[in-house]
Amino acid sequence: NAGVTQTPKFRILKIGQSMTLQCTQDMNHNYMYWYRQDPGMGLKLIYYSVGAGITDKGEVPNGYNVSRSTTEDFPLRLELAAPSQTSVYFCASRQQGAGPRRPQHFGDGTRLSIL
Protein backbone atom coordinates (compact mmCIF):
# COMPACT_ATOMS: atom_id res chain seq x y z
CA ASN A 1 0.00 0.00 0.00
CA ALA A 2 2.56 2.58 -1.20
CA GLY A 3 0.39 5.71 -1.69
CA VAL A 4 2.58 8.67 -2.66
CA THR A 5 6.29 7.94 -3.00
CA GLN A 6 8.96 10.63 -3.18
CA THR A 7 12.61 10.16 -4.03
CA PRO A 8 15.18 11.04 -2.90
CA LYS A 9 14.53 11.62 0.80
CA PHE A 10 17.57 13.85 1.22
CA ARG A 11 19.82 15.69 -1.20
CA ILE A 12 22.55 18.30 -1.06
CA LEU A 13 23.11 20.37 -4.19
CA LYS A 14 25.63 22.98 -5.12
CA ILE A 15 24.48 26.37 -6.35
CA GLY A 16 23.72 26.22 -10.06
CA GLN A 17 23.24 22.46 -10.23
CA SER A 18 20.01 20.96 -11.45
CA MET A 19 18.01 18.00 -10.25
CA THR A 20 14.64 16.31 -10.48
CA LEU A 21 12.54 15.38 -7.49
CA GLN A 22 10.50 12.31 -8.26
CA CYS A 23 6.92 11.72 -7.18
CA THR A 24 4.75 8.76 -8.04
CA GLN A 25 1.37 7.63 -6.74
CA ASP A 26 -0.41 4.32 -7.14
CA MET A 27 -3.94 5.44 -6.20
CA ASN A 28 -4.98 6.51 -9.71
CA HIS A 29 -5.51 10.07 -8.47
CA ASN A 30 -5.98 12.73 -11.11
CA TYR A 31 -4.81 15.63 -9.00
CA MET A 32 -1.20 16.04 -7.93
CA TYR A 33 0.58 18.86 -6.16
CA TRP A 34 4.05 20.04 -5.24
CA TYR A 35 4.61 22.11 -2.11
CA ARG A 36 7.60 23.53 -0.34
CA GLN A 37 7.81 23.95 3.40
CA ASP A 38 10.36 26.35 4.79
CA PRO A 39 11.45 26.01 8.44
CA GLY A 40 8.65 26.92 10.85
CA MET A 41 6.26 27.72 8.04
CA GLY A 42 3.24 26.20 6.36
CA LEU A 43 3.08 24.73 2.90
CA LYS A 44 3.34 26.84 -0.21
CA LEU A 45 2.07 25.51 -3.51
CA ILE A 46 4.63 25.38 -6.32
CA TYR A 47 2.74 23.61 -9.13
CA TYR A 48 -0.22 21.34 -9.47
CA SER A 49 -1.76 19.11 -12.11
CA VAL A 50 -5.36 18.06 -12.71
CA GLY A 51 -4.45 15.21 -15.02
CA ALA A 52 -1.89 13.89 -17.46
CA GLY A 53 -0.68 16.65 -19.77
CA ILE A 54 -2.14 19.48 -17.68
CA THR A 55 -0.15 21.54 -15.21
CA ASP A 56 -0.64 24.93 -13.59
CA LYS A 57 1.35 27.33 -11.47
CA GLY A 58 0.79 27.74 -7.78
CA GLU A 59 1.92 30.47 -5.42
CA VAL A 60 5.72 30.08 -5.80
CA PRO A 61 6.56 28.57 -9.24
CA ASN A 62 9.70 30.58 -10.07
CA GLY A 63 12.79 28.43 -10.43
CA TYR A 64 10.84 25.19 -10.91
CA ASN A 65 9.34 23.20 -13.75
CA VAL A 66 7.00 20.23 -13.82
CA SER A 67 5.63 17.75 -16.29
CA ARG A 68 2.83 15.21 -16.11
CA SER A 69 3.14 12.63 -18.85
CA THR A 70 1.33 9.88 -16.90
CA THR A 71 -1.31 9.76 -14.19
CA GLU A 72 1.17 8.20 -11.78
CA ASP A 73 4.19 10.50 -12.07
CA PHE A 74 4.66 14.19 -11.37
CA PRO A 75 8.36 15.13 -11.29
CA LEU A 76 9.58 18.55 -10.15
CA ARG A 77 12.68 19.98 -11.78
CA LEU A 78 15.06 22.58 -10.38
CA GLU A 79 17.14 23.96 -13.23
CA LEU A 80 19.60 26.32 -11.51
CA ALA A 81 19.60 25.60 -7.81
CA ALA A 82 19.74 28.64 -5.53
CA PRO A 83 20.15 28.80 -1.73
CA SER A 84 16.59 30.18 -1.48
CA GLN A 85 15.34 26.79 -2.70
CA THR A 86 16.63 25.05 0.41
CA SER A 87 13.45 23.56 1.81
CA VAL A 88 11.44 20.42 2.38
CA TYR A 89 9.42 19.46 -0.68
CA PHE A 90 6.17 17.56 -0.45
CA CYS A 91 4.26 15.89 -3.21
CA ALA A 92 0.55 15.19 -2.70
CA SER A 93 -2.32 13.70 -4.62
CA ARG A 94 -6.07 13.55 -4.29
CA GLN A 95 -8.99 11.85 -5.90
CA GLN A 96 -11.26 13.76 -8.21
CA GLY A 97 -14.90 14.38 -7.47
CA ALA A 98 -17.34 14.54 -4.54
CA GLY A 99 -16.97 18.29 -4.09
CA PRO A 100 -14.29 19.63 -1.75
CA ARG A 101 -14.18 16.68 0.63
CA ARG A 102 -11.34 14.69 -0.87
CA PRO A 103 -8.21 15.18 1.27
CA GLN A 104 -4.73 15.23 -0.10
CA HIS A 105 -2.44 12.29 0.52
CA PHE A 106 1.16 13.29 1.05
CA GLY A 107 4.49 11.71 0.39
CA ASP A 108 7.11 11.70 3.12
CA GLY A 109 8.95 14.69 1.70
CA THR A 110 12.35 15.44 0.19
CA ARG A 111 14.74 17.49 2.31
CA LEU A 112 16.85 19.58 -0.07
CA SER A 113 19.83 21.72 0.90
CA ILE A 114 21.61 23.99 -1.55
CA LEU A 115 25.06 25.16 -0.58
Place this chain on the structure above:
Amino acid sequence: AQKITQTQPGMFVQEKEAVTLDCTYDTSDQSYGLFWYKQPSSGEMIFLIYQGSYDEQNATEGRYSLNFQKARKSANLVISASQLGDSAMYFCAMRESAGNQFYFGTGTSLTVIP
Protein backbone atom coordinates in the same frame (compact mmCIF):
# COMPACT_ATOMS: atom_id res chain seq x y z
CA ALA B 1 -5.52 38.48 2.58
CA GLN B 2 -4.60 35.20 4.19
CA LYS B 3 -7.00 32.42 3.34
CA ILE B 4 -6.16 30.48 6.51
CA THR B 5 -5.02 31.99 9.79
CA GLN B 6 -3.66 30.06 12.74
CA THR B 7 -2.86 32.52 15.48
CA GLN B 8 -1.25 30.13 17.99
CA PRO B 9 2.37 29.43 17.05
CA GLY B 10 2.77 27.14 20.06
CA MET B 11 0.52 25.45 22.58
CA PHE B 12 1.11 23.32 25.65
CA VAL B 13 -1.34 20.86 27.16
CA GLN B 14 -1.17 18.47 30.08
CA GLU B 15 -1.46 14.80 29.21
CA LYS B 16 -5.09 13.57 29.33
CA GLU B 17 -6.46 17.12 29.07
CA ALA B 18 -8.32 18.53 26.07
CA VAL B 19 -6.88 21.25 23.85
CA THR B 20 -8.31 23.51 21.16
CA LEU B 21 -6.26 24.67 18.19
CA ASP B 22 -7.66 27.71 16.43
CA CYS B 23 -8.21 28.20 12.72
CA THR B 24 -10.03 30.98 10.91
CA TYR B 25 -10.54 31.13 7.18
CA ASP B 26 -11.47 33.62 4.51
CA THR B 27 -13.59 32.76 1.51
CA SER B 28 -16.55 34.15 -0.35
CA ASP B 29 -17.48 30.73 -1.73
CA GLN B 30 -20.49 28.93 -0.33
CA SER B 31 -19.04 25.47 -0.90
CA TYR B 32 -15.67 24.65 0.59
CA GLY B 33 -13.89 22.08 2.69
CA LEU B 34 -11.71 22.46 5.75
CA PHE B 35 -8.98 19.99 6.66
CA TRP B 36 -6.63 19.42 9.56
CA TYR B 37 -3.28 17.73 9.16
CA LYS B 38 -0.76 16.57 11.75
CA GLN B 39 2.97 16.76 11.12
CA PRO B 40 5.04 14.90 13.73
CA SER B 41 8.75 15.53 14.13
CA SER B 42 9.42 12.77 11.59
CA GLY B 43 8.02 15.15 8.97
CA GLU B 44 5.17 13.34 7.24
CA MET B 45 1.77 14.99 6.80
CA ILE B 46 -1.10 13.00 8.24
CA PHE B 47 -4.72 13.81 7.40
CA LEU B 48 -6.84 14.01 10.55
CA ILE B 49 -10.32 15.35 9.91
CA TYR B 50 -12.53 17.05 7.35
CA GLN B 51 -15.44 19.51 7.64
CA GLY B 52 -17.61 20.51 4.71
CA SER B 53 -19.25 23.91 4.57
CA TYR B 54 -22.66 22.30 4.14
CA ASP B 55 -22.20 19.72 6.89
CA GLU B 56 -24.72 20.36 9.62
CA GLN B 57 -22.89 18.37 12.25
CA ASN B 58 -19.42 19.06 13.56
CA ALA B 59 -16.99 16.45 12.28
CA THR B 60 -15.55 13.89 14.69
CA GLU B 61 -12.84 11.26 14.22
CA GLY B 62 -11.97 9.43 17.39
CA ARG B 63 -10.34 11.91 19.78
CA TYR B 64 -10.44 14.66 17.16
CA SER B 65 -13.42 16.91 16.65
CA LEU B 66 -14.03 20.14 14.83
CA ASN B 67 -15.75 23.11 16.39
CA PHE B 68 -17.15 24.59 13.18
CA GLN B 69 -18.69 28.05 13.42
CA LYS B 70 -19.61 29.05 9.90
CA ALA B 71 -20.77 32.58 10.66
CA ARG B 72 -17.50 33.31 12.41
CA LYS B 73 -15.51 31.46 9.73
CA SER B 74 -13.70 29.36 12.26
CA ALA B 75 -12.90 25.65 12.30
CA ASN B 76 -11.10 24.89 15.52
CA LEU B 77 -9.63 21.45 16.14
CA VAL B 78 -10.35 19.90 19.52
CA ILE B 79 -8.16 17.06 20.73
CA SER B 80 -9.58 15.27 23.72
CA ALA B 81 -7.59 13.23 26.26
CA SER B 82 -4.22 14.39 24.92
CA GLN B 83 -1.47 11.82 24.58
CA LEU B 84 2.29 12.27 24.38
CA GLY B 85 2.11 11.13 20.76
CA ASP B 86 -0.07 14.15 19.94
CA SER B 87 2.98 16.40 20.21
CA ALA B 88 3.38 17.69 16.64
CA MET B 89 2.69 20.58 14.28
CA TYR B 90 -0.95 20.92 13.26
CA PHE B 91 -2.01 22.58 10.03
CA CYS B 92 -5.42 23.83 9.00
CA ALA B 93 -6.19 23.89 5.28
CA MET B 94 -9.06 24.85 3.01
CA ARG B 95 -10.14 24.07 -0.51
CA GLU B 96 -12.90 25.95 -2.27
CA SER B 97 -15.11 23.77 -4.45
CA ALA B 98 -14.57 26.02 -7.44
CA GLY B 99 -10.79 25.71 -7.23
CA ASN B 100 -8.10 23.05 -7.20
CA GLN B 101 -5.72 24.59 -4.72
CA PHE B 102 -5.45 23.92 -1.01
CA TYR B 103 -4.53 26.83 1.24
CA PHE B 104 -2.57 26.06 4.39
CA GLY B 105 -2.10 28.00 7.58
CA THR B 106 1.29 28.49 9.21
CA GLY B 107 0.61 25.80 11.77
CA THR B 108 0.46 25.38 15.54
CA SER B 109 3.10 23.47 17.44
CA LEU B 110 1.49 21.37 20.17
CA THR B 111 3.50 20.00 23.05
CA VAL B 112 1.89 17.50 25.41
CA ILE B 113 3.41 17.60 28.88
CA PRO B 114 3.50 14.40 30.95
